[in-house]
Every structure is written in C-alpha cells, then in structure tokens.
Amino acid sequence: MTLHAGAAMAHECDSPAIRTLILPAKPDAAPPRVYVKAQVVTVLRFEQGVAPVRARLLDGAGRFDAVGIVGRTVVLQPRRDLDSVEAFSLVVTLPGEREVSFLLRPPGLGGSGDADQQVNLFSDRERPDAMASALGDAEKENKTLRAENDRLHREEVSEDHALAALLSAEAAAQTPFKGVQRFAGKDDGAALEGTVFRGKGKAAVVFRVKNLHAVRSWSVKSVRLVGVSDSRERGLAIRSSAAAIEPGMSGVIGLVVDGSAFLEGGVLTSLRLELYRQDGLLQAIVQLDPALIGK
Template structure:
C-alpha cells in the first residue's frame, strides 16, 4: 500500500475557493485608512467601481517586499514576495480616475491565525449603488449559508457513530474502538511536523494526525479536510474531531478522521481514496492515499 505525507506548502488556496470580501468606504475621517491583510506569495486583488489612475497609485517602500504593483483598469494587483513582519505596515494610495484618493495599509496576518489573507476585496464608495448592495448581499448570503451548514453539521454529529469513534481516537482511547494500527508516515516543513497513523477497522478506516506547530510566531489551524475518490475525484463524507481548534507556536494537538466503508465505493466499484488536509492559509499540508483494504471486507 502506497503511503505519502506531503507536509509542505503546495498552494496558497484550498479547493473551497478564495477569500473575497466587500469594503464599503466610510464617510468618517476616522476610518479613512483601511487595512488589507496579505500573505507572502499570495495574490491580492482590489477591485473598484471605476478605473484607477496608474500614475497616481503608489505603494510606498515596496522594493524587496512586493512585486511591482499591477494596475489593470479597475483592479490593483498586489503580490508580497514574503510574509510581512508582525510590526510591518505598507501604505498604499489608490487614486481613481475621478481624482478620489483611497488610502490603505497592508498588514500581515494575525500571528494567532485569526483570519485568512484577502484574495479579492471589492471596494465601493457609493454604498447605495447596485454593485455595492449586490456585493454586500452576496457576502451576507455566503455567511448565512456557512452558518446554516455549521448548524446542520453539529446536528448530525450529535448522533453520528463515526464522530463518536473519532472522539475516542482523538482522546487516545484506541482500545475502545474497533481499529488496529496498520501503518505510520511522517512529514515536516518549516511550519509543522506531522505524524499520521493509519488504522484498519471492520467496515471503517481511520487516520490520526499528531501535529506539532514549528512556527515561532504564527498559530497553526486546520482550514478543511477533503476526502475524494482516487479515480474520479468525487468528494466523500468523513467524520473528524480535534483536541484544539488552534495550535499556538510550539504546541501540539491531535486530529482524528473516520471514514465509512461506503466511501470506498464509486459507481458500484471499489476504489481507493485521497485524504487532503488544508491549513488556515489554504496551503495543502498533508496528502495521504487511503487503500480500500483499510476498511476491511
């Protein structure tokens, strides 16, 4: 059985889409400078209601920190060469063709992992315009759907056998489960060290991740776990539990994942699965093939 653990940054964006938000410019002078959160090697796009003036749009002190700013009609494209230091703030002044000046301050992510980098920010001065109201409405609907999905997930987890098994595994009570250790793989990058234990069960398979945060400043968080069929890439359901939602620098934690044997069947045929773990910034942290034999006969 082939086992691979890729504990390295493979992409700055996970499979569930980028981080897009709406920014409505305030008329209050106290709120004149707006913060944009950026991350090294991740592109951030600011999109305005009207074209920008390239000659009067400036990023101060960008040399050695950013690629040259791109001005494409209504869009300003930013790409940091590296993560900004915690105390860094890079001023950006965008001037629209109308002469309106909009100041921003580019900031690094919160070291505690409280947010994701801005990948697209839709900026509106006219709060009453159709585009502004439509963008704000889309943000609200997206948040509502996310909350509804979360509530539904919690409801199902209350009575789920697989989630109960995952809770036992994450607590270290392996002997109280039907699982037996099958194999183990390990991986490490500059941000985390991960040991993955693969378990064989009767009609179920399980994976337990032991994560150690190696980053001296930033917390480690799991953004999402994705399970897909090897042959067709179709998503499959899984159950997981974690000892903590966030790991501070130097801290360790455990994530347990349980998969039912039905997930290994695709269009009536037995198939293998691929387990992908994405961390808080969207980077692919772990990639593990799961052979169908793990779920038993």
C-alpha cells in the same frame, strides 16, 4: 505513508472572496484592512467614475509584486505569505489628490481564513450600487451560515464524527479501532506522527502535529479523500483538538473513513488521504487499503 510540505496546492472550489468596504470620510480615520496572501491576486475596485491616479506601498519594497492600476482597480499580490505580526500600508491617490490608506494584513485575523480577491470600495453607503454590493455580501454570508448550521447538525448525530472526536482527544481505547501502522516525518514548519487504525467496517487515521514555526500558527485548511484509481473524492469525518496549533504547541487530528468509501462500482479500492495545511500546501499523504475495514 508520506509526509511532505510540497508545492501541491489544495483544490479550490469556493466562490471568489469578495467584500464591500466604505471608504473613511475623515483623513485621520483608521485605514480599512485588506487581507492578502501569496499566490492570490487581490483587486481593489473603486466605484463608477473613480479611477485611481497612483498607488504606492510604504515599506513593502521586495515583498509585493509591482502594484498595478487598471481602469478603476488597483491590483496587488505579496510574493510570500505575510507573518501574523506583519502589516504594510498601501496609499492610493484618487482624483483631486485625495489619498486613501489601506492596511494590508494576512488572512485569518478578521474572522476569515481567506484572502480578499476583490474588495468593492464606495465613498457613500447610501449609493444604490453600494447598497447592492453590501446586500450581495449579506446574502452570501447568510447562505454560508445556513450551510454551516446544516453541517453542524448532521455532525451532531454522526457516529463517525463522534469516533473522530474520541481519537482527537487521544481516547482511542474507547473506540473499536486497533492501531496497525505508525509513521512520522517533519519539515521546517511541523513535525507529524501518525497512526493508521483498522476497524470493523471503518478505518481511521490520527495525526499528532507539533508546530515548529517560530511565529505562525498551524491549522488544517482541508482534507481530501480520493480513490487511488478513480480520483473521485469521498466524504470522511474529521475532528481536531484545536482550531489552530500555536508555535511550539501540539495538537491531534482524528479522521474516520466509513467502509462505503472504499467501494467503487461494487469493487473495493484503495484510497489516498491528503492533508493540506493553512497555506494550502500539501502536508501529508496516507494510502488506505481496503484491508483496514476487515474484521
């Protein structure tokens, strides 16, 4: 069992994070928010016929790579993740010396956990291209919501998710699992204690996480379960005691693996469980052996 916050990043397979924004009509209006993070390039794409003249950051020197202008797009990227209390202003000068301000914030503050990869900007929401872009946003959101509803329905009737919920509530005594191995470790952001459980036809892992960061919350971005020999990804059930763990607080994550996940071509194989934290860095690796699903 290994705990480490290393340079390995979570595998990203989602479609690009694209949004549509309408530019404020009044100069004194609240600036639109753009969500940025390290290792993600954010592009502000203006409508046809509008090519930015200048772009400058206010008080962001050293925190971002040089802001670039390519045609009708502005390109920016922070050198490290912004803390939850940080915000920077980006001022873009358009033709005719019109200035438009944007507030750069870390993701997770506007109902989304993802940084913006492309923001399509329009001055008039009634323009055909603006309406088409907004329609694309709505269709993508509806598709995501339908998929989420389907997932939640499946989990409601899932035995494995019910067991994971009990484990995350620290009610292992109410499950058929028996703890067989414990491990612990910490880095600058979190201290983790873990337990591996054996079950009849199933295995489980529980992480107890204490957030050691002074201002940033800790959460699970993703969990991967892959075969040690084939690297094929398997499914598993996961439940957390909280969506995010605030600084100084603790939380519990319960994971349940069905015995079928250990099969590859009719042969039992070991699995590797990878836990990625909110910034995409690998927080922990746990190897699960087929003996865990024995009687």
